[in-house]
Amino acid sequence: MSRNVPEKPSLDGLESKWIARWEAGGTYRFDRSVARDGVYAIDTPPPTVSGSLHIGHVFSYTHTDTIARFQRMRGREVFYPMGWDDNGLPTERRVQNYFGVRCDPSLSYDPGFQPPPEPPRQPVSVSRPNFVELCHRLTADDEKAFEDLWRHLGLSVDWTMTYATIDEGSQRASQRGFLRLLARGLAYSSEAPTLWDVDFQTAVAQAELDDREQPGAYVRVRFGGPDGQPVEIDTTRPELLPACVALVTHPDDPRYRHLVGSTVTTPLFGEPVPVKAHELADPEKGTGIAMICTFGDVTDVVWWRELGLPVRSVIERDGRIRDAAPVSFRGGNGQDHWQELRGKTVKQARERITELLRQSGDLVGEPRPITHAVKYYEKGNRPLEIVTSRQWFIRTLEHTDDFLRRGEELAWHPPYMRARYESWVQGLNSDWLISRQRFFGVPFPLWYPVAEEGSVDYDHPLVPDESRLPVDPSTDVPDGYDPEARDRPGGFTGDPDVMDTWATSSLTPQIAGRWGDDPDLFGRVFPMDLRPQAHEIIRTWLFSTVVRSHFEHDRLPWGHAAISGWVVDPDRKKMSKSKGNVVTPMGLLEQYGTDAVRYWAASGRPGVDTVLDEGQMRVGRRLAIKVLNASRFVLSLGSDGGAADGGQVTAALDRAVLGRLADLVDTATTAFEGYDYARALEHTEALFWSFCNDYLELVKGRAYGGQGEEAAASANRALTLALSSLLRLFAPFLPFVTEEVWSGWQEGSVHRAPWPDADERRAAAAGPADALVLEVAAAVLGEIRKAKTAARTSMRADVARVVVRDRADRLVALTSAVADVREAGRVADLATEEADTFS
RNA sequence: GGGCCGUUGGCGCAGUUGGUAGCGCACUUGCAUGACGCGCAAGGGGUCGGGGGUUCGAGUCCCUCACGGCCCACCA
Numbered sequence: 001m002s003r004n005v006p007e008k009p010s011l012d013g014l015e016s017k018w019i020a021r022w023e024a025g026g027t028y029r030f031d032r033s034v035a036r037d038g039v040y041a042i043d044t045p046p047p048t049v050s051g052s053l054h055i056g057h058v059f060s061y062t063h064t065d066t067i068a069r070f071q072r073m074r075g076r077e078v079f080y081p082m083g084w085d086d087n088g089l090p091t092e093r094r095v096q097n098y099f100g101v102r103c104d105p106s107l108s109y110d111p112g113f114q115p116p117p118e119p120p121r122q123p124v125s126v127s128r129p130n131f132v133e134l135c136h137r138l139t140a141d142d143e144k145a146f147e148d149l150w151r152h153l154g155l156s157v158d159w160t161m162t163y164a165t166i167d168e169g170s171q172r173a174s175q176r177g178f179l180r181l182l183a184r185g186l187a188y189s190s191e192a193p194t195l196w197d198v199d200f201q202t203a204v205a206q207a208e209l210d211d212r213e214q215p216g217a218y219v220r221v222r223f224g225g226p227d228g229q230p231v232e233i234d235t236t237r238p239e240l241l242p243a244c245v246a247l248v249t250h251p252d253d254p255r256y257r258h259l260v261g262s263t264v265t266t267p268l269f270g271e272p273v274p275v276k277a278h279e280l281a282d283p284e285k286g287t288g289i290a291m292i293c294t295f296g297d298v299t300d301v302v303w304w305r306e307l308g309l310p311v312r313s314v315i316e317r318d319g320r321i322r323d324a325a326p327v328s329f330r331g332g333n334g335q336d337h338w339q340e341l342r343g344k345t346v347k348q349a350r351e352r353i354t355e356l357l358r359q360s361g362d363l364v365g366e367p368r369p370i371t372h373a374v375k376y377y378e379k380g381n382r383p384l385e386i387v388t389s390r391q392w393f394i395r396t397l398e399h400t401d402d403f404l405r406r407g408e409e410l411a412w413h414p415p416y417m418r419a420r421y422e423s424w425v426q427g428l429n430s431d432w433l434i435s436r437q438r439f440f441g442v443p444f445p446l447w448y449p450v451a452e453e454g455s456v457d458y459d460h461p462l463v464p465d466e467s468r469l470p471v472d473p474s475t476d477v478p479d480g481y482d483p484e485a486r487d488r489p490g491g492f493t494g495d496p497d498v499m500d501t502w503a504t505s506s507l508t509p510q511i512a513g514r515w516g517d518d519p520d521l522f523g524r525v526f527p528m529d530l531r532p533q534a535h536e537i538i539r540t541w542l543f544s545t546v547v548r549s550h551f552e553h554d555r556l557p558w559g560h561a562a563i564s565g566w567v568v569d570p571d572r573k574k575m576s577k578s579k580g581n582v583v584t585p586m587g588l589l590e591q592y593g594t595d596a597v598r599y600w601a602a603s604g605r606p607g608v609d610t611v612l613d614e615g616q617m618r619v620g621r622r623l624a625i626k627v628l629n630a631s632r633f634v635l636s637l638g639s640d641g642g643a644a645d646g647g648q649v650t651a652a653l654d655r656a657v658l659g660r661l662a663d664l665v666d667t668a669t670t671a672f673e674g675y676d677y678a679r680a681l682e683h684t685e686a687l688f689w690s691f692c693n694d695y696l697e698l699v700k701g702r703a704y705g706g707q708g709e710e711a712a713a714s715a716n717r718a719l720t721l722a723l724s725s726l727l728r729l730f731a732p733f734l735p736f737v738t739e740e741v742w743s744g745w746q747e748g749s750v751h752r753a754p755w756p757d758a759d760e761r762r763a764a765a766a767g768p769a770d771a772l773v774l775e776v777a778a779a780v781l782g783e784i785r786k787a788k789t790a791a792r793t794s795m796r797a798d799v800a801r802v803v804v805r806d807r808a809d810r811l812v813a814l815t816s817a818v819a820d821v822r823e824a825g826r827v828a829d830l831a832t833e834e835a836d837t838f839s
Numbered sequence: 840g841g842g843c844c845g846u847u848g849g850c851g852c853a854g855u856u857g858g859u860a861g862c863g864c865a866c867u868u869g870c871a872u873g874a875c876g877c878g879c880a881a882g883g884g885g886u887c888g889g890g891g892g893u894u895c896g897a898g899u900c901c902c903u904c905a906c907g908g909c910c911c912a913c914c915a
């Protein structure tokens with residue numbers, strides 16, 4: 001066996017060298033001839049390509065890659081595709097800012113359109129097809145940047161399996177999945193109050209809400225009571241007074257019981273509204289009696305629905321007070337007051353109406369500033385409003401018990417992450433809203449009949465055959481209709497909405513496995529083995545994927561979920577954008593080397609937030625260099641001691657080191673099987689350092705031939721076996737340096753080599769391994785070193801005589817390695833004395 | 840309001856059936872040895888957040904409190 005040992009070991013250039021060779025050699029190519037039970041399939045998180053590249057990506061994707069590499073070496077054929085999440089609002093927003101354009105769906109396509117060279121102050125209006133073109137153009141660049149990073153990070157993905165959430169396969173899967181839910185009555189459309197973002201002009205789902213603390217003010221308002229006595233209520237939304245449809249109090253509240261069933265009148269508008277009782281009214285809040293408006297918050301929606309109240313909406317989809325009053329107000333000045341509010345933003349209207357109340361004398365005291373939580377769209381920057389609109393939903397609410405059961409079936413790593421899933425499922429309060437009034441997304445594959453009198457029949461959608469998918473209802477025509485019939489009485493109209501990005505990414509296992517398009521592949525990879533992801537999207541991505549797989553396949557989409565933590569800055573805050581821009585992932589990879597950065601990432605325990613620590617990267621770099629140097633030393637000893645022809649390890653010390661290695665293999669294997677890559681690394685690293693500092697030093701002289709040929713052969717054979725095992729144990733973490741060493745010595749890639757087998761290590765020894773031999777020999781050598789340090793002499797200094805006092809069993813162990821200890825310590829004479837304690 | 844996680848030397852962490860506290864960084868001192876000065880060797884430094892309990896014995900189990908972080912909740 002040839003041994004190419006680099007003369008001047010260096011980590012520089014390893015990345016580009018091996019990235020190219022792995023690609024050329026198809027090292028990570030998925031072999032689709034393997035049956036399902038031989039496959040290990042990973043449902044890779046498709047990164048949002050319009051977002052920033054940050055160190056958090058490097059962190060969590062490294063974790064998954066270590067698992068992928070371990071499983072590959074264990075003999076599983078690893079299905080490890082990459083996906084790009086380019087669908088949806090983040091891309092639209094980035095395109096708007098980057099090119100300075102705005103989508104206007106009423107415009108028609110301009111084939112010659114070019115975006116302005118610099119984004120103008122006033123955005124240019126473009127048609128929807130032009131806008132979508134720009135989205136594709138920009139995401140192509142973004143995807144290239146991500147791919148460069150992933151390749152540089154050494155992710156062992158099969159790049160021939162890459163998908164994008166807006167590509168044709170994803171559109172087909174999304175539409176097919178939707179149509180099947182529709183056919184089974186699990187998807188439905190409904191006109192109902194929905195959370196609405198006034199800036200993005202789209203409906204928003206429960207899973208995308210953020211609570212944000214912000215300043216507000218309680219305004220105490222006087223309503224006209226039935227007996228002439230005023231009724232005072234507190235509100236933070238006085239601008240919704242014209243939308244008030246009732247007052248509500250708790251049924252058991254003695255203060256207001258006499259009012260329930262009576263009618264009061266609103267200030268300024270003089271509108272009569274009933275007083276109702278409901279359990280959700282909190283006697284502790286405000287005055288204990290509240291106004292119900294359509295709609296100020298989700299509690300209003302509950303009250304409105306359960307108490308059977310009318311709708312008086314006042315806020316338009318753009319967040320302004322509508323032009324026409326919701327009713328003709330009966331109070332004398334009602335219409336005049338409305339004129340003061342119409343067209344104003346919510347904020348302007350709030351200020352104005354407070355002033356009007358003050359003037360009319362219906363304001364009690366002054367507004368009292370408070371800080372309260374307000375619901376926002378997680379990507380938005382104005383509070384959500386609630387508007388009534390037609391939307392598509394998936395029936396999740398009545399199946400929560402099924403989803404909880406699926407959560408129990410799933411193996412969570414770490415296990416406590418299951419609690420987040422359960423609390424989310426238990427807290428569900430509405431069905432899953434999947435439609436968005438946006439442009440860059442998968443269209444709903446539906447049209448609706450238009451009646452002769454012009455009304456749209458939403459209850460009987462026109463559905464395409466699955467073989468037609470994907471369809472775009474804005475250009476494609478339903479079967480049996482003429483294109484001329486579009487938007488005409490007696491004709492049809494296309495559904496204008498697109499699916500939310502989660503409606504597509506909830507199908508990533510199906511998309512990656514080419515469900516419906518390639519049944520052979522799908523059968524080999526589904527259900528998958530692993531879903532790796534971050535904890536903040538358990539309620540979105542993880543939950544929704546479980547939902548879709550449960551409905552479509554009646555099973556979990558994968559057996560394991562590995563939840564990674566975040567990268568945090570030294571102040572324990574999630575890495576900020578500004579920080580992320582200073583420390584770029586590619587910069588770190590270039591500065592410390594990929595293996596070093598991976599070492600830092602792999603040191604972060606599963607699920608645990610981890611500090612960005614360049615110190616750990618330096619340690620990783622040193623480890624990689626140490627691997628290179630130790631390997632160089634072992635291989636430069638020349639002979640492999642007959643490893644190739646079955647020679648045996650005879651020296652007790654050598655057998656001991658193989659025993660330690662066998663134990664390590666057991667520990668690392670168990671850790672990896674439990675998805676604890678960090679534990680596997682920690683133990684491998686610890687043994688490696690003691691291997692270098694103790695065992696290597698102890699056998700160095702013997703390996704050079706200081707005790708004869710046979711003794712040298714045993715040492716060399718043990719060193720070779722140990723190195724082979726250690727390189728393979730490190731390979732999932734340090735893929736570049738291990739491959740560099742392996743390639744100069746072994747056939748094929750270390751990443752396709754079999755994972756070390758503990759029994760194989762044990763069998764190589766000619767006799768039983770006595771761990772005590774190595775332990776005592778290292779301890780005695782340590783004492784000799786201590787004495788030399790105390791004497792301030794070189795480690796190379798000769799020692800005339802050493803006396804070891806220790807327990808009898810330990811002295812016996814020492815005997816079999818005494819020649820190595822003497823040679824390593826340069827001891828002329830070594831004597832032993834039995835004693836109770838070591839000294 | 841409910842829940843989850845964390846609190847171990849200056850910093851970052853390990854400690855998986857309870858048995859007299861470990862690792863790395865940093866720090867101190869020494870060493871040019873035939874793999875490595877991006878090295879090697881030695882060393883100083885902690886009453887394991889507070890309190891209570893179980894036990895012969897608790898960082899490790901139970902209760903409780905505090906602090907930090909996160910998740911969830913119909914927060915007028």
